[in-house]
Amino acid sequence: MKLPVVLLILASLAxxxxxxxxxxxxxxxxDPALYEQLGKRTGIADIVEDLLYLIVxxxxxxxxxxxxxxxxxxxxxxxxxxxxxxxxxxYTGRGMRESHADMNITDTEFNALAEDLILAMExxxxxxxxxxxxxxxxxxxxxxxxxx
Amino acid sequence: MNxxxxxxxxxxxxxxxxxPAAADPGxxxxxxxxxxxxxxxxxxxxxxxxxxxxxASDEEWSGTITLSRAKTDDYSxxxxxxxxxxxxxxxxxxxxxxxxxxxxxxxxxxxxxDEDELVQDIWGVKVRLYGDALYSRWGQWSxxxxxxxxREYTVPEFVGSRDDTGTDFYLGGSKLFFAAIAGxxxxxNGTLRATKANQGGLLGFGGDRNDSYEAMAEGSVSLFLTRKxxxxxxxxxxxxxxxxxxxxxxxxxxxxxxxxxRVSVTAAWVDLGEVADIANLGDQTGAYLSLQASF
Numbered sequence: 001m002k003l004p005v006v007l008l009i010l011a012s013l014a015x016x017x018x019x020x021x022x023x024x025x026x027x028x029x030x031d032p033a034l035y036e037q038l039g040k041r042t043g044i045a046d047i048v049e050d051l052l053y054l055i056v057x058x059x060x061x062x063x064x065x066x067x068x069x070x071x072x073x074x075x076x077x078x079x080x081x082x083x084x085x086x087x088x089x090x091y092t093g094r095g096m097r098e099s100h101a102d103m104n105i106t107d108t109e110f111n112a113l114a115e116d117l118i119l120a121m122e123x124x125x126x127x128x129x130x131x132x133x134x135x136x137x138x139x140x141x142x143x144x145x146x147x148x
Numbered sequence: 149m150n151x152x153x154x155x156x157x158x159x160x161x162x163x164x165x166x167x168p169a170a171a172d173p174g175x176x177x178x179x180x181x182x183x184x185x186x187x188x189x190x191x192x193x194x195x196x197x198x199x200x201x202x203x204a205s206d207e208e209w210s211g212t213i214t215l216s217r218a219k220t221d222d223y224s225x226x227x228x229x230x231x232x233x234x235x236x237x238x239x240x241x242x243x244x245x246x247x248x249x250x251x252x253x254x255x256x257x258x259x260x261x262d263e264d265e266l267v268q269d270i271w272g273v274k275v276r277l278y279g280d281a282l283y284s285r286w287g288q289w290s291x292x293x294x295x296x297x298x299r300e301y302t303v304p305e306f307v308g309s310r311d312d313t314g315t316d317f318y319l320g321g322s323k324l325f326f327a328a329i330a331g332x333x334x335x336x337n338g339t340l341r342a343t344k345a346n347q348g349g350l351l352g353f354g355g356d357r358n359d360s361y362e363a364m365a366e367g368s369v370s371l372f373l374t375r376k377x378x379x380x381x382x383x384x385x386x387x388x389x390x391x392x393x394x395x396x397x398x399x400x401x402x403x404x405x406x407x408x409x410r411v412s413v414t415a416a417w418v419d420l421g422e423v424a425d426i427a428n429l430g431d432q433t434g435a436y437l438s439l440q441a442s443f
Binding site: 060106107108110111112114115118127128129130132133135136139142 | 175176177205206207208236280282283284326327330331332333373374375
C-alpha cells in the first residue's frame with residue numbers, strides 16, 4: 001500500500017472520529033458567526049419566505065402544506081432556524097416528532113424540503129460553508145420528522 | 149488522444165440527447181448517486197460505494213448511462229455502462245469494458261497470439277441494507293455482487309488465468325459528514341471485496357499463483373467544494389494471482405462536476421501500477437474521463 005493512500009485513509013478515520021463526537025451533541029453551541037452569515041433574523045426571515053415560495057411550487061410536498069397558517073409557519077420556522085443557528089430567538093412551536101407524527105413523511109419528501117431549503121439559501125447568497133453548518137444542525141431532526 | 153476527445157465529445161452529445169430534458173431524475177440531493185465506476189456500479193471511478201446510482205428516493209425510479217475512458221501510457225480502457233435504481237433500495241447495472249492492448253500487440257504476436265484487445269461484461273446488483281449516507285448517524289451500508297464474463301479469453305488463458313467468468317462480492321459503507329473541513333461536506337467510503345479477478349477480470353479469474361477468493365480493501369474520500377464540484381482520492385487493493393507479471397494496487401485523484409442531477413463529468417489522474425508488464429512498460433499512469441447522464 002502506498003504512503004499517500006495510507007495517510008488519506010488515516011486522515012479520513014481521524015475525521016470520522018471527530019465527527020461522530022460532534023454529531024452526538026444535539027443542542028448545538030451558540031455560533032454567532034453562523035447566525036451572522038445567515039443574515040441574522042431578517043436574513044433568515046427572507047430565506048424562509050423564499051423557501052415557502054419554493055414549497056408552494058414543489059408538487060412533491062406542497063400537499064402537506066395546504067391549509068396551514070402561512071404567517072404563523074413563517075414566524076415559527078424563522079425562530080427555529082434563528083435559534084438553531086445561535087441567534088437570540090426562542091422557538092415556541094411544537095416539537096418536531098409531535099408536529100410530524102401523523103404526516104408519514106417519506107424520504108422523497110424529506111429530500112425535497114432539504115433541496116428547497118438549499119435553493120432558498122442560494123437565492124439569498126448564503127455561503128456554502130454556512131449552508132452546510134445549518135444543515136448539519138438540522139440533520140439530527142431527521143428521525144423525528146420521518147417518525148422513525 | 150484527439151480521437152479520444154472527439155469520441156468523448158460525440159458521446160457527450162449523445163448522452164445529452166438521450167437524457168429526457170424534462171424528466172425528473174429523482175429527489176435525492178445533488179451528487180448523492182456518486183458517479184459510475186468502471187465496473188458499472190455507482191461509486192467513484194475505481195470502486196463501488198454504498199450509494200445507489202441515479203437519484204431515486206424511496207418512492208422513485210432512476211437510471212443512468214455512462215461513457216468512460218482511461219488512457220494510460222500503454223493501454224486504453226473504454227467503458228459503456230447503464231444502470232437503474234428502484235426506490236433507493238436496489239441497483240441493477242451493466243458495463244462493458246474494452247481494453248486496447250496498444251503496446252502489447254507485438255509481444256503478443258511474437259508469442260503467437262493475434263489479440264489487440266480484452267473485453268469483459270459485468271452485471272451488477274447492489275442492495276442498500278441500512279441507513280442514509282446523509283441523514284443516518286452510522287451512514288449507509290450496501291452489499292453487492294458483480295458477475296463478470298470475459299469475452300476475449302485467449303490472452304487471459306495463455307497467461308495462466310483459471311476461469312473466464314467470476315463473481316465479486318462486496319460490502320460498502322458511505323457517510324457524508326456535513327461541514328467537516330472549512331465548512332465543506334466530506335464523503336467517506338469504504339468497501340471490502342471478495343474477488344478472484346485479475347486486473348478486475350480483464351485477465352480472467354484465479355491463476356497459477358492463487359486460485360482462491362481474497363478480501364480486498366477499497367476506499368475513498370471526497371470533499372464537496374460546493375454542491376456542484378467535488379475533489380477526492382480513491383484507492384483499490386488488488387489480488388496478485390498470476391505468475392507471469394505482478395499486479396499492483398490502483399489509486400486515483402479525481403474532480404467531478406455535477407451541474408445538476410441530469411449530468412456529471414468526472415476527470416481523474418489514475419495510477420494502475422504495473423499491468424501485465426511483459427515488455428518493461430513500467431507503471432501505468434494516465435487520465436480518466438467519465439460522462440454520466442441520469443434520468
